[in-house]
Amino acid sequence: PQEERTFIAIKPDGVQRGLVGEIIKRFEQRGFKLIALKMVTASQDHLKVHYQDLKDKPFFPSLVEYMASGPIVAMVWQGLEAVKQGRIMLGATNPLASNPGTIRGDFSIQTGRNICHGSDAVDSAEREIAHWFKPEEVSGWKRTVDSWIYE
Numbered sequence: 001p002q003e004e005r006t007f008i009a010i011k012p013d014g015v016q017r018g019l020v021g022e023i024i025k026r027f028e029q030r031g032f033k034l035i036a037l038k039m040v041t042a043s044q045d046h047l048k049v050h051y052q053d054l055k056d057k058p059f060f061p062s063l064v065e066y067m068a069s070g071p072i073v074a075m076v077w078q079g080l081e082a083v084k085q086g087r088i089m090l091g092a093t094n095p096l097a098s099n100p101g102t103i104r105g106d107f108s109i110q111t112g113r114n115i116c117h118g119s120d121a122v123d124s125a126e127r128e129i130a131h132w133f134k135p136e137e138v139s140g141w142k143r144t145v146d147s148w149i150y151e
């Protein structure tokens with residue numbers, strides 16, 4: 001169960017606003033393990049595949065344009081219920097519905113500038129990880145503190 005992985009990305013607005021450290025800090029402090037990280041300015045073609053499930057939505061073109069507008073910090077975090085807990089830590093898609101204490105609820109106010117991405121299911125997480133990272137970019141490092149985070 002501690003092997004579950006999720007794809008978390010800090011979107012261009014999160015990077016521009018200096019929230020990279022804050023977002024990484026929250027996942028680290030919670031006990032999740034960082035196993036991949038890179039800064040990348042994604043192409044619109046890459047983002048169209050990432051968001052393929054939304055291709056018929058009216059906001060799809062502006063979503064892809066915004067996501068391609070600057071560097072993204074792409075990450076893979078591993079741990080118990082990483083996908084579900086990652087979504088809870090991010091907050092609701094619309095920041096106006098995100099609880100205080102969540103990343104979106106603390107740092108954003110509009111859906112189209114909600115600063116972070118998190119996979120919504122284990123299968124989409126694995127698809128997204130494979131889309132953003134080569135296998136050799138994901139580290140299987142052993143974390144010595146794990147026995148103090150998991151019993």
Ligand code: DAT
Pocket residue numbers: 054059063092093111112114116117118120
């Ligand atoms: P999430 O990012 O919470 O998984 P999603 O997958 O439904 O949400 O949508 C992906 C992104 O698209 C979302 O983070 C922001 C944008 N988006 C979603 N719904 C939108 C809407 N109604 N208007 C504008 N942008 C929207």
Ligand code: MG
Pocket residue numbers: 118120
């Ligand atoms: Mg989504």
